[in-house]
Amino acid sequence: MSVVPVSSISLAKGWSFKRGDRSSNGEFLPAGDLPTEVHRDLLKHGKIEDPFQNLNELSVRWVAEEAWTYRLSFSPPKGYAHDGSKTVLRFEGLDTFASVYLNGSLILESDNMFVENTVDVTGKLKSDNNVLELTFDSARLRGLDLVEKYKDQHRFIVHQTEVSRGPVRKAQYAWGWDWGPILLTAGPWKPIWLETYTAKIEDVWVEYDLDKDLKRASGTLHAQVDGPGSKVIFEIREKSADKLVGKYETVVKNGTASVPFIAQISLWWPRTYGAQNLYTIKATLVSSESTPQVDLCSVSKTIGFRKTELIQEKDKRGTSFYFRINDVDIFAGGSCWIPADSFLTSISPERYRDWVQLAAEGNQSMIRVWGGGIYEPDSFYDACDEFGVLVWEDFMFACANYPAYPEYLSSVELEARQNVRRLRSHPSIVIWAGNNEDYQIVERYGLEYHFTEDKDPQSWLKTDFPARYIYEHLLPKVIQEESKNVPYHPSSPFGNGTSTTLKVDPTVGDIHQWNVWHGEMKPYQKLGSMGGRFVSEFGMEAYPHLETLEKNVTQDVDRVPGSMAMDFRNKAIGHERRLVSYVAENFRIKYSVEDFTHLTQVMQADAMSWAYKSWRRQWGTKGSRDCGGVLVWQLNDCWPTMSWAIVDYYLVPKPAYYAIKRAMEPITIGVTRKFNDWTMRPADALWKRDTSHIDMRLIWENVEFNVWVASSSGDEAKATVEVKFLSIRDGKEVEPAINLDITIQGNGTTEVIQERKVEKSNGQDPRKPFEPSKADPFIIYAVLSINGKEVATDVSWPDPIKYIQFPPREPQIRYSEDKSTIFISAVTPIKGFVFSELQGTKLSDNGFDLIPGVTKTITVSGVPADRLKWAYI
Known part of the structure; x- marks a missing residue:
C-alpha cells in the first residue's frame, strides 16, 4: 500500500445553474464561483432586479418557490487515486434541501443548512469529465409539506414569519423578520472540496485547566484521525512570536491521538482588561509505514487560554448574572448581532473583521450572535479573538415552537456537535444559549411546561413543547461533552425556569x-429603572444616514417619511405609529427626510445614553452586581434599511453608536436628572399644580440630579469632579459650580452626588400661569479629571427637548489646513450635533452636544472634513 499526503482540491470554479430540477429543460447559465446563492447568480445575469432597492424585494419572491440546479464538470488531477487511498467529496454547507448526483447517481440528500457532509466516492470517479449536480428544492414548500406531515404530532407556532420555517434547519431570518426582507436563498453557500488521502486529521482540540495563579495550563491535546496514521506530533506555539512552548508525540488509537501537556502560558483577556494572547496548536499526522517517514497531514487551530465563569449567586436582589473572566468581574456592554447580509456568500472575511473592529473601537466588550441567523464563519470569531470582544453564542432557534420528532432531533444533534467542535477553540466564546425567545412562545400560548415538577427529559417529548428536550437536555449535553469550559444557558431570555420568571x-x-x-x-427615559440582572435585548429605531437612503430609495418622490417605499423598508410592526410617537413626544417634529432622519438619530442616541449609563451604574461593586451587562438590539443590518441597528448595512455608524462608545469608556462619568414623566402625570398632581398634565416647573425649575463615575479599571484612582449648571438661553452659569475630590473605586461604580436638588423659580408666581418665555432651563455638565487631565464628560438636558425655546444660535466651525480635523464651538448649549456620515468616512465622534466655552475636536478620515454636512436640534 502506498502512503500519500492529503490532497485537497477546491471545486469552486466552472459551475453553471438553471431553474428547475435535473430533469427540467431550463437553460444553464454561468454561476459565480463557489460559495454562491441563486439570487446573486440571477442578479448577475439581469434575471432579477436588485432586491435591496425600492420595492424590488416583492418582485423576487418567486425565486423561493422554485427548484434550482447547479452543475459542474470536472476531472480529478492526474494520479489522484492510489492503492489504499480514499477519495471523498466534502460539502461544507448546502442551502438547504439538496440532492447531490455524481455522474447521474444520487450520492447525498441533505436537509440542514448548518451541517457539513462528506461522501466517500472512492472508485466512483472517471478519469475525465465527471458531472456533479446539486438540486435545491424550495425550502418554503418543503417546510409547508413537513408542517402538514406532522400537524397531528406537533403544534407548529412561529412568530414574525409564516409557519413553514418551523421544521426547516435553515437560517430563520431568510423568511423575513421585523428588520429584514423575505429572501429565501438556495445554493452551495459554503465551499466544496475533492479530497484524496491515506489518512487525515479531521479535528484538533485541547481540553485544559488553569492553575490557581492562572499562569500554567495543563490538560490534554487531541486529534481525531480518519485512516491508518501511526502517530501525531503536537506543537504549542505562542502565535505573535512564533515561539515553541511545547512539543508532544503520541500514537493513534481507535482513530484518536491524545497526549497530556503542561505549559507556562499568558492569558487571553477581554479588551481593555489585558492582552489577547493567542497560541497555535499544530498536529501533524505521521506514517511510519514508509521509509523515510511521511507527513500525511497537518492541521492547526488558534486558541487562547482563559477561565470563564457565569456568576449566578443569590443576593439581596435575587440572583446575579454576570461574567467573570480570569477571576475578574466583567461588565459586558455591547450589541446583538444578526447576519451581516441577506446573501451570506457576499460577506468577505475582511468585512467580518471590519464589523468586529468597529464594535471594539466603539468600546463594546460583547457581541451576542442571535439564534435566528447562522453559526458565523471562523473569520468572525477570529476577529473577536483578535480584538478581545466576548461572544454570547445562541444555538440557531428563534421565536418558534420547534418540533422534536426523531429525524429532526438527529439532525439537530449533528448540527450542534459539528458547530460546537468547530468553534470550541475560540476564547472569545464565553456562553452558549439554547435559543432566542422560545420560552416566550411557551408562555404566550400556554404550552405545557413544568420546570420544577417534571425532570424527565423523555416525558418532555410527549408535551406540546417538545423542544424543551433540545434546550434543557440535548444541547447542554453536547456542551458538556464537547466544550465543557464554557457555560450553557437554556435560552435568551431565561430566568430560573419557573412560570413566574419566563416573563x-x-x-x-x-x-x-x-x-x-x-x-x-x-x-425611553425610564429605561434605567426597567433593567434586570443582564439586559440581553432592548432597542430604539432610527433612520440610517441620508447616503444609505438615497442609494436604495432611488426616486426623489419616494424619499419622504411615510411614503410607500420608505415604509416598505421598515419591517417593524407598527413602526408608522411607534417611531413618529417617540419623535413627537420628545422633539418638534419635522417631516423632510433630512430633518426626520436627524431627529430619529438623536432620539435613538438619547435612548442608548439613558440605558447604557444607567445600567452600567447598576454594575455596582464587587459582591453587589445588580446589572451584569447590556446588549442593544442590534449592532448591524442585513440590508440597507431603517431599524434598531446602531450601524447601518454599509458599516456607517449612527449617532447611537457613539453614545454607547462614550458610555462604555473604561472610565466615564454620568449625570442624569430625575425623570418626571410629562406624558402622564398622576391625577392628584393636576389639582396641586394646574389643569394640564404637563407641569414644566417639575422639569425646568425643581431639578433633582445624580452624578456617578463608572470604571472598568481594577485600580482605585484619585480624581476631581466639576458640575456646572449652564443656561440654555445664554450659556451662562445659573448656579455656582460644584467641585469635588473623589476616589474612584476599581471595577465598579462610585456614587458622587445623589438626589441633589436645584430649585429655580425665575421669579414666576406659582399662582399664575407658567410662562415658558420667562423660564431659564439649564443643562447640567459634569467633567471628570485625573491628574489635572480631563478624561470624561457628560451632560443632562431637561426633557422633553421640544418644549425648550432655543435662542438664535449658530455653531462656529473651523477646519485644519489638511481638512482632517474639525473644531466646533458654541456660545449657548447645542443639542444633537450630527454629521451626516458617508461610506468610507471615519469620525472620532458624532452625535454630541456642544457646551459653551468648550471646543469639540473631531478627526476625520476617508473624505475631506469640509465635505460633511451637519444638523442640530
Whole structure:
C-alpha cells in the first residue's frame, strides 16, 4: 500500500445553474464561483432586479418557490487515486434541501443548512469529465409539506414569519423578520472540496485547566484521525512570536491521538482588561509505514487560554448574572448581532473583521450572535479573538415552537456537535444559549411546561413543547461533552425556569426589555429603572444616514417619511405609529427626510445614553452586581434599511453608536436628572399644580440630579469632579459650580452626588400661569479629571427637548489646513450635533452636544472634513 499526503482540491470554479430540477429543460447559465446563492447568480445575469432597492424585494419572491440546479464538470488531477487511498467529496454547507448526483447517481440528500457532509466516492470517479449536480428544492414548500406531515404530532407556532420555517434547519431570518426582507436563498453557500488521502486529521482540540495563579495550563491535546496514521506530533506555539512552548508525540488509537501537556502560558483577556494572547496548536499526522517517514497531514487551530465563569449567586436582589473572566468581574456592554447580509456568500472575511473592529473601537466588550441567523464563519470569531470582544453564542432557534420528532432531533444533534467542535477553540466564546425567545412562545400560548415538577427529559417529548428536550437536555449535553469550559444557558431570555420568571423578571437571569418601543411603549427615559440582572435585548429605531437612503430609495418622490417605499423598508410592526410617537413626544417634529432622519438619530442616541449609563451604574461593586451587562438590539443590518441597528448595512455608524462608545469608556462619568414623566402625570398632581398634565416647573425649575463615575479599571484612582449648571438661553452659569475630590473605586461604580436638588423659580408666581418665555432651563455638565487631565464628560438636558425655546444660535466651525480635523464651538448649549456620515468616512465622534466655552475636536478620515454636512436640534 502506498502512503500519500492529503490532497485537497477546491471545486469552486466552472459551475453553471438553471431553474428547475435535473430533469427540467431550463437553460444553464454561468454561476459565480463557489460559495454562491441563486439570487446573486440571477442578479448577475439581469434575471432579477436588485432586491435591496425600492420595492424590488416583492418582485423576487418567486425565486423561493422554485427548484434550482447547479452543475459542474470536472476531472480529478492526474494520479489522484492510489492503492489504499480514499477519495471523498466534502460539502461544507448546502442551502438547504439538496440532492447531490455524481455522474447521474444520487450520492447525498441533505436537509440542514448548518451541517457539513462528506461522501466517500472512492472508485466512483472517471478519469475525465465527471458531472456533479446539486438540486435545491424550495425550502418554503418543503417546510409547508413537513408542517402538514406532522400537524397531528406537533403544534407548529412561529412568530414574525409564516409557519413553514418551523421544521426547516435553515437560517430563520431568510423568511423575513421585523428588520429584514423575505429572501429565501438556495445554493452551495459554503465551499466544496475533492479530497484524496491515506489518512487525515479531521479535528484538533485541547481540553485544559488553569492553575490557581492562572499562569500554567495543563490538560490534554487531541486529534481525531480518519485512516491508518501511526502517530501525531503536537506543537504549542505562542502565535505573535512564533515561539515553541511545547512539543508532544503520541500514537493513534481507535482513530484518536491524545497526549497530556503542561505549559507556562499568558492569558487571553477581554479588551481593555489585558492582552489577547493567542497560541497555535499544530498536529501533524505521521506514517511510519514508509521509509523515510511521511507527513500525511497537518492541521492547526488558534486558541487562547482563559477561565470563564457565569456568576449566578443569590443576593439581596435575587440572583446575579454576570461574567467573570480570569477571576475578574466583567461588565459586558455591547450589541446583538444578526447576519451581516441577506446573501451570506457576499460577506468577505475582511468585512467580518471590519464589523468586529468597529464594535471594539466603539468600546463594546460583547457581541451576542442571535439564534435566528447562522453559526458565523471562523473569520468572525477570529476577529473577536483578535480584538478581545466576548461572544454570547445562541444555538440557531428563534421565536418558534420547534418540533422534536426523531429525524429532526438527529439532525439537530449533528448540527450542534459539528458547530460546537468547530468553534470550541475560540476564547472569545464565553456562553452558549439554547435559543432566542422560545420560552416566550411557551408562555404566550400556554404550552405545557413544568420546570420544577417534571425532570424527565423523555416525558418532555410527549408535551406540546417538545423542544424543551433540545434546550434543557440535548444541547447542554453536547456542551458538556464537547466544550465543557464554557457555560450553557437554556435560552435568551431565561430566568430560573419557573412560570413566574419566563416573563421579564429583573431579579434573575437575563431579560429582553421591549416595553420601550414594543409592549407598553414607555418613555425611553425610564429605561434605567426597567433593567434586570443582564439586559440581553432592548432597542430604539432610527433612520440610517441620508447616503444609505438615497442609494436604495432611488426616486426623489419616494424619499419622504411615510411614503410607500420608505415604509416598505421598515419591517417593524407598527413602526408608522411607534417611531413618529417617540419623535413627537420628545422633539418638534419635522417631516423632510433630512430633518426626520436627524431627529430619529438623536432620539435613538438619547435612548442608548439613558440605558447604557444607567445600567452600567447598576454594575455596582464587587459582591453587589445588580446589572451584569447590556446588549442593544442590534449592532448591524442585513440590508440597507431603517431599524434598531446602531450601524447601518454599509458599516456607517449612527449617532447611537457613539453614545454607547462614550458610555462604555473604561472610565466615564454620568449625570442624569430625575425623570418626571410629562406624558402622564398622576391625577392628584393636576389639582396641586394646574389643569394640564404637563407641569414644566417639575422639569425646568425643581431639578433633582445624580452624578456617578463608572470604571472598568481594577485600580482605585484619585480624581476631581466639576458640575456646572449652564443656561440654555445664554450659556451662562445659573448656579455656582460644584467641585469635588473623589476616589474612584476599581471595577465598579462610585456614587458622587445623589438626589441633589436645584430649585429655580425665575421669579414666576406659582399662582399664575407658567410662562415658558420667562423660564431659564439649564443643562447640567459634569467633567471628570485625573491628574489635572480631563478624561470624561457628560451632560443632562431637561426633557422633553421640544418644549425648550432655543435662542438664535449658530455653531462656529473651523477646519485644519489638511481638512482632517474639525473644531466646533458654541456660545449657548447645542443639542444633537450630527454629521451626516458617508461610506468610507471615519469620525472620532458624532452625535454630541456642544457646551459653551468648550471646543469639540473631531478627526476625520476617508473624505475631506469640509465635505460633511451637519444638523442640530
